[in-house]
Structure formats: structure tokens, C-alpha cells
Amino acid sequence: MGRSPCCEKAHTNKGAWTKEEDLKLISYIKAHGEGCWRSLPKAAGPPLEHPNLCCHPAIAYGSVLVCTGLLRCGKSCRLRWINYLRPDLKRGNFTEEEDELIIKLHGLLGNKWSLIAGRLPGRTDNEIKNYWNTHIKRKLLSRGIDPQTHGPINGGATAAFAAPHPSETAAPKASATDSCDETNSSGGSQDDDRDGYLDLNLALSISLPHRSPKRSQPSEPLTSAATSSSPQAICLCCHLGFQSSEACSCHTTQNPHVLRVIRRLEEAQH
């Protein structure tokens, strides 16, 4: 396709981020918001013809003056911000509840780390992916469960709690209506993984991102609600025709900046 590289590799730093680079990125995003990652280093960095010459204003962090110049690829900036610098990140060890939720969600969604991360506030897809590969995989293996199929390791046909494929199931064990807002009907047995996903609320809540106005298109209702700063929220349960079902609980949602998405169990398996 011959697409241009995402950045001028000759003029960008790679590897671990320094404290100073972190502060530069934070200060830039605080001033300009998220988005336009590709142009961020250009906007925040020193002139290419004089890469060592800093002509940018300094920002005071306590007693430290920090230049706003940033020699990083835009993708690298985005990753650093999303995975490490975002103020709403939780950091720290995963709880047992988070463990179980990740396992259940992985059984339903597969390696859709961003979707799984969307159900775990303060956690990033990268963090969950790493945690899965280093901890949970081993945990499942020790239980005799195949981490990929969520079925028994010895080749048994029954998956532990993976959603059945649409073509294989005439009547899914739990419909979207059943799964959403279902917190007390399964008996809550953690040992029975097959029942385990019945208590899983798959209503995906999507917070309105802080996007640059450039990518916002007010003409499209769904897109504009998801990308603009409009306080108007759209219930996707209603949008998809679930408004009369138990799955739709948009009337109970406190946060007006929330979109609700119902993912049907039979669609969750990819």
C-alpha cells in the first residue's frame, strides 16, 4: 500500500520513557487534550532541523522546569498515555474478583483485550493482556482448564463457560436479556463455571472520550454521541431494539455520558 511511516524514526526516541518525557506528555495533553497523536510530537517537539535546540516554553512542575519538546512517535505517545499516564488508571495488583471477571470475559470474547478492559475500570488492555499471559493462563492450567478454549485440558468437548457458537445452539443458555442485570438468579456458584457467565453483565458502557473536534461529525447521531463532547447520551439498548427488555437499564444509569451496548451471548464468540 506504500503508506508513510507513522513518524520520523531518525528523530524519535525509543525505549523506556524518562520522567521528563512523561511530564512533557502530561503537560501537553492537559493543555490540548487527547487525540491527534500523529501531530502531537510535531506540536510538542523541538524543530527537526535543530533537534538539540530547545526553543519551547518551559512548564513548571513544582520546583522543576520542564521543556515541552517531545521526540517521540505519536503512537508511542498514545500508548504511554493510555497504558501508564492516564490519571484514572488503577495500578496495583488484580483482585480475585477481577481475575474471575477477566476469565469469564475472555471465555466469551476471546482475545478482545480492549473489550475486556472496557469492563474493568482503571485497567488497560495491555495490562490485562500481560496479566493474562503471565498469571491467569497458569491459573487456568493448574485448574485443568485450557486457557484458549476454556474447556478441560484433556480434550473434553464441553467448554467451561465459553459461549456456544451460534450455529451449534438453537437456544443459548443465556440470552442478552438473561445475562444483563442478572446478578442473583444463577445461585452464584463459582465452582460451576458454566453457570458462571450467567451472572455476567455484558452491558458494555462506553464513556465519551475527550476527542479533538476534528474527528467529530455531528451529522451522524451515533458517531457524534460517541465522539463529540455533547452531553447527550444514546442508549444503544434502545437503538438496537432492546428498550423493552430487562437488558435495557438506561433509566437507571447515573452518568449521562454513557452509552450502553448489549452484546448478545451468541454474538460474543468470534
Place this chain on the structure above:
DNA sequence: AAGCGCACCAACCGCACAATG
């Protein structure tokens, strides 16, 4: 104390897709 192997995790890479002109 030194060397080695392993585990963890931050960061990179390439691809896919949506947006844009």
C-alpha cells in the same frame, strides 16, 4: 558473591479499519 534462568511488564511493530479529501 557470581552466574544463570525465569517471570514480569513496558514498549514496539504491523495490520485493520474508519475517517477524510
Place this chain on the structure above:
DNA sequence: CCATTGTGCGGTTGGTGCGCT
């Protein structure tokens, strides 16, 4: 409609720290 651009995602890699021998 097509080419290009920008962003997001998932897989993978490499550096670092820690425990064991």
C-alpha cells in the same frame, strides 16, 4: 469511488528485577 491518513488493537519483543544454584 479511491487513495491517503490517523487511530486503535493484538501479538511480540526486549529490558529489568528477582530467586535459585
